[in-house]
Amino acid sequence: MSDALAAAQRELEELRLRLAEAQETIRAIQGGEIDALVISDAEDSEPPRVFTLDAADKPYRLLVDQMHHASAALTIDGVVLACNTQFERLLRRERQAILGQPLQQHIDPPGLPVFEALLRDGLAALAESEVMLRRADGERLPIVLGVRALHEGVAGVCLLVVDLSEQKRRERLIADEATARAILEQVADAVVVCDNEGTVLRASRAAHDLCGTNPLFQRFERVFALARHDAPGTRVDLDAVWRGEPLRGLEVSFDRPGGKRAELMLGAGPLVVAGGERLGVVITLTDITSLREAEDELRRRASELQAVDRRKDEFLAMLAHELRNPLSPIQSSLEIMNLQALDDPLANQCRDVIERQVQQLTRLVDDLLEVSRINTGKIQLQMARIDLGAAVLRGIETSRPAVDAKRHRLQFACPPEPVWVRADSTRIAQVIGNLVNNAAKYTEIGGDIGVRLECEGGRAVVRVRDSGIGIPQEMLAEVFDLFTQVHRSLDRSQGGLGIGLALVKRLVTIHGGQVEAHSDGPGLGSEFVVRLPLWDGERVGPEAPRVDKAAAAGPSLRVLVIDDNRDAAELLAALLGMLGHKVQTAADGPSGIATALAFVPQLVLCDIGLPLLDGYGVVADLRARPEFAETRFIALTGYGRTEDRQRSQASGFHAHLIKPVGLAKLKTLLRPPQAGEFET
Numbered sequence: 001m002s003d004a005l006a007a008a009q010r011e012l013e014e015l016r017l018r019l020a021e022a023q024e025t026i027r028a029i030q031g032g033e034i035d036a037l038v039i040s041d042a043e044d045s046e047p048p049r050v051f052t053l054d055a056a057d058k059p060y061r062l063l064v065d066q067m068h069h070a071s072a073a074l075t076i077d078g079v080v081l082a083c084n085t086q087f088e089r090l091l092r093r094e095r096q097a098i099l100g101q102p103l104q105q106h107i108d109p110p111g112l113p114v115f116e117a118l119l120r121d122g123l124a125a126l127a128e129s130e131v132m133l134r135r136a137d138g139e140r141l142p143i144v145l146g147v148r149a150l151h152e153g154v155a156g157v158c159l160l161v162v163d164l165s166e167q168k169r170r171e172r173l174i175a176d177e178a179t180a181r182a183i184l185e186q187v188a189d190a191v192v193v194c195d196n197e198g199t200v201l202r203a204s205r206a207a208h209d210l211c212g213t214n215p216l217f218q219r220f221e222r223v224f225a226l227a228r229h230d231a232p233g234t235r236v237d238l239d240a241v242w243r244g245e246p247l248r249g250l251e252v253s254f255d256r257p258g259g260k261r262a263e264l265m266l267g268a269g270p271l272v273v274a275g276g277e278r279l280g281v282v283i284t285l286t287d288i289t290s291l292r293e294a295e296d297e298l299r300r301r302a303s304e305l306q307a308v309d310r311r312k313d314e315f316l317a318m319l320a321h322e323l324r325n326p327l328s329p330i331q332s333s334l335e336i337m338n339l340q341a342l343d344d345p346l347a348n349q350c351r352d353v354i355e356r357q358v359q360q361l362t363r364l365v366d367d368l369l370e371v372s373r374i375n376t377g378k379i380q381l382q383m384a385r386i387d388l389g390a391a392v393l394r395g396i397e398t399s400r401p402a403v404d405a406k407r408h409r410l411q412f413a414c415p416p417e418p419v420w421v422r423a424d425s426t427r428i429a430q431v432i433g434n435l436v437n438n439a440a441k442y443t444e445i446g447g448d449i450g451v452r453l454e455c456e457g458g459r460a461v462v463r464v465r466d467s468g469i470g471i472p473q474e475m476l477a478e479v480f481d482l483f484t485q486v487h488r489s490l491d492r493s494q495g496g497l498g499i500g501l502a503l504v505k506r507l508v509t510i511h512g513g514q515v516e517a518h519s520d521g522p523g524l525g526s527e528f529v530v531r532l533p534l535w536d537g538e539r540v541g542p543e544a545p546r547v548d549k550a551a552a553a554g555p556s557l558r559v560l561v562i563d564d565n566r567d568a569a570e571l572l573a574a575l576l577g578m579l580g581h582k583v584q585t586a587a588d589g590p591s592g593i594a595t596a597l598a599f600v601p602q603l604v605l606c607d608i609g610l611p612l613l614d615g616y617g618v619v620a621d622l623r624a625r626p627e628f629a630e631t632r633f634i635a636l637t638g639y640g641r642t643e644d645r646q647r648s649q650a651s652g653f654h655a656h657l658i659k660p661v662g663l664a665k666l667k668t669l670l671r672p673p674q675a676g677e678f679e680t
């Protein structure tokens, strides 16, 4: 065999081997046993070339596609090259809408700088950061992005996404729980959460402190034995609360284990979660012990003040009574002097002075007495349908002496027809009298006083105007307060206690009216305006019967005067004697009864505060006897409070009159009694 043949045989053998190798490779490739081919050239002059076979990627693609985390491959600009199914779900978008688009459009704008930095850093090494993803439906989702460079093929990054929403939810829950715990630790009120059967599930620190034990898993009512504040000793019934009914502001008491009682405000309401399920009941107990103690203290002080106020009223009433006693005989003396013409002009003048001063004194005493009635609201009105003009005129007349004394010009204007109002004419006259009296008092001699009555907007309006010293603006509202005096520095000769206007306001108010003061300032005069409701808008009709039934003095009567003030009794007896009546006197209760039994008077004028037996006892005794059926009993006293009048009436008096009683009034008393009458 030649060399050439041998070489050809070797080459053939080599080719056969390589063919077998190629056939084996194709079989392996077809059998799926090969992932990649590495082709290197025989001389090793070129680096080997690697060909990855498509079928070899499949498991990896499946792996990536089905993995739990979302992932994607991006270009270094963020354009999505590939993504897995989880990534589609995360964005809630179809893969077609994601691929080829920059991922930036799905990142919440505030997170964009972080994302850009991630892409940059990820090219160098693994980088991760939290950003907020915006889903197709707009929902925002917290995620962690892990980025690392793709080392093969394209220049880009591989993105691994971790959905943080569940983690965040847990964190929030934990934070909520911590907050709830902190609230329960720190809240000042006792807060107790129970299940629907009333077993304590949670309790605040204050609740632990209040009950002095650990209330958890015990029955609420066993640990907190609450009693109703409005019914001490009665346990609070919480059945309705366990049924889910809310309860607000129930005041309860709780005896703490240490023995100290706590006053609490209980509130309860169902604990309902988002789905509407009722998990239990939340109860709050607010400690109001110190509030209650403060209230009790206030109440105690108020009642102390009331007691002081009552004592003051009693004192004023008593003082007025004591001041009236001496006034009564003085007035009687004056009446006697008036009946006997005095020749001496000086004596006449003195008598006039005394008369005026007694009137002034009587007014002061009356005011003093009224103040206690103002304070206790015990002014009783004798309401009737009256012509306001007539009452106003009567008020002006009572102040006439004060007006005349200072030589003021007084003008009165009123509509020609009657102005009907529902009112107590005596009290209205008193109101106008006070206002005109003040106008006279606070106006220099020779001033002008105007009283005008008119109807305005369905109301009767009385204006009392003067040209006097006026009232500063800031005092206009205050002048109606009790004991307020603007011109304290004035000469006190006019007298006054700062009661008149308070009385005016009170009287007008209880008539349903208003009074206000106007003045342009000091020296510019004042105006007081009284407004009263008209008689239901109706302007005509008969006037109500007058309460004061004046009766002409009849024939001589037997009169018994019982008064421990001898002067008063004697003078009254003398006065009645001069009017032609037979009079006897007695100075105490028992001798009054004895004299009455012997004398059988037709009229008894009886003081109340008598030695041994008071006036109430005397009249009760005498009226029980048939021989006094025709006798008229009149209480003549210094006590003018409502309760005094009521007591007189209840004891059997036919009238209750306040001393001093003028002659004119006395004359009206001298008549037989009428059934059921009671005059004050």
Ligand code: ADP
Residues within 6 Å of the ligand: 438, 439, 442, 466, 468, 469, 470, 471, 479, 484, 485, 486, 487, 488, 495, 496, 497, 498, 499, 500, 501, 502, 525, 526
């Ligand atoms: P007083 O007994 O002091 O007159 P009043 O309550 O009647 O008490 O009046 C309160 C105060 O209002 C008076 O002290 C006086 O300063 C002021 N006042 C009342 N009426 C007038 C008026 N017509 N002009 C000026 N001041 C007045």
